[in-house]
């Protein structure tokens with residue numbers, strides 16, 4: 191059997207990211223064979239609706255011929271061109287230009303990477319270089335947020351605040367600090383938006399004081415905390431944090447690897463609050479996952495300090511595949527799709543998704559529904575009043591993921607039992623309805639799980 195032999199080969203040779211290796215050996219891989227629109231087909235021919243756009247990345251949906259053509263054309267003409275030694279390629283220059291024109295404010299300088307982790311890593315290097323060039327090399331302390339995710343490189347995973355990314359890896363470093371998450375559903379100050387914003391501002395002030403105001407280099411925030419469980423801060427939170435960073439004289443980096451490129455509605459979530467960070471990191475939707483690429487957007491004032499600081503010397507940061515022409519050609523085509531109806535469709539589909547998830551609020555297991563645009567989560571509890579998470583024995587994430595899969599739905603099940611949604615922006619009404627119906631069935635089946643039943647409170 192095609193699929194069975196692949197399972198054996200996978201077990202023997204393919205090391206999977208963020209997996210229990212032993213658990214995976216037992217479970218075996220699920221092989222995807224093809225996809226179109228928002229539907230993926232597995233190796234046995236079974237179709238599922240992809241409620242998570244791969245890994246929050248296939249924003250355009252699968253099977254766009256125009257993207258395939260753009261990549262093929264570029265591969266034929268010029269499959270590779272380095273951007274070292276003053277060289278370049280037309281698609282890279284054009285994509286940087288198109289992106290700079292659309293980025294908020296003066297984020298006019300674009301540095302291409304291979305994905306989100308090295309985009310974050312690049313900002314850490316640029317930030318250090320910036321402060322050194324400004325004559326303040328002692329500004330070497332970085333602050334990020336509990337439950338945040340900033341990639342899986344050694345440096346970025348230290349800014350990440352999810353325990354699995356630290357345990358056994360000897361990180362975070364002692365220059366990496368955290369403040370609490372503005373998690374409205376489980377915030378010690380309650381759910382009042384103004385109280386949550388005030389608490390985050392106070393926490394950042396205190397942390398900066400603790401570290402020493404002259405030592406702090408930068409603050410990192412996701413507009414919506416994705417991998418932490420789609421945690422949506424109150425409106426105004428991002429702007430308040432950005433303004434405080436300016437007041438404290440520290441750089442502000444918005445990590446838009448998930449929220450960028452239409453996931454929450456506009457091209458950049460930062461524009462929803464009218465803010466201009468010093469850097470924005472992006473990846474995923476930039477190429478809609480068809481080929482790897484990330485981009486760091488750098489504000490004018492940062493770029494000028496770095497450029498002047500280096501003078502005639504090289505700024506020693508680069509990758510063989512920086513500004514890869516095939517990825518750039520794909521990025522240009524995907525950008526056209528966003529502007530020719532995809533962003534608009536995403537906003538419409540996002541409204542339907544959120545309304546449908548809100549309608550599940552009365553389900554006995556649904557503690558909270560949250561989201562913005564095509565990025566959403568429902569947090570499951572067994573006791574709504576006390577917000578008690580599903581019992582550990584229920585292995586909520588694994589079992590719910592499996593049930594949803596068996597119902598023909600791909601979602602993300604977070605360790606705490608929250609279910610994450612990030613469907614392709616091309617979803618039709620029927621796709622969204624399928625996601626909602628299959629979610630409802632999955633929730634009802636979870637209600638019948640003996641480990642859940644045992645502890646369920648009305």
Ligand code: PLP
Pocket residue numbers: 304305306307308310339340341342412416417445446447448473474
């Ligand atoms: N930053 C954020 C906010 C992310 O969500 C991710 C990935 O999910 C990354 C960085 C890392 O991106 P990549 O997996 O492309 O390295």
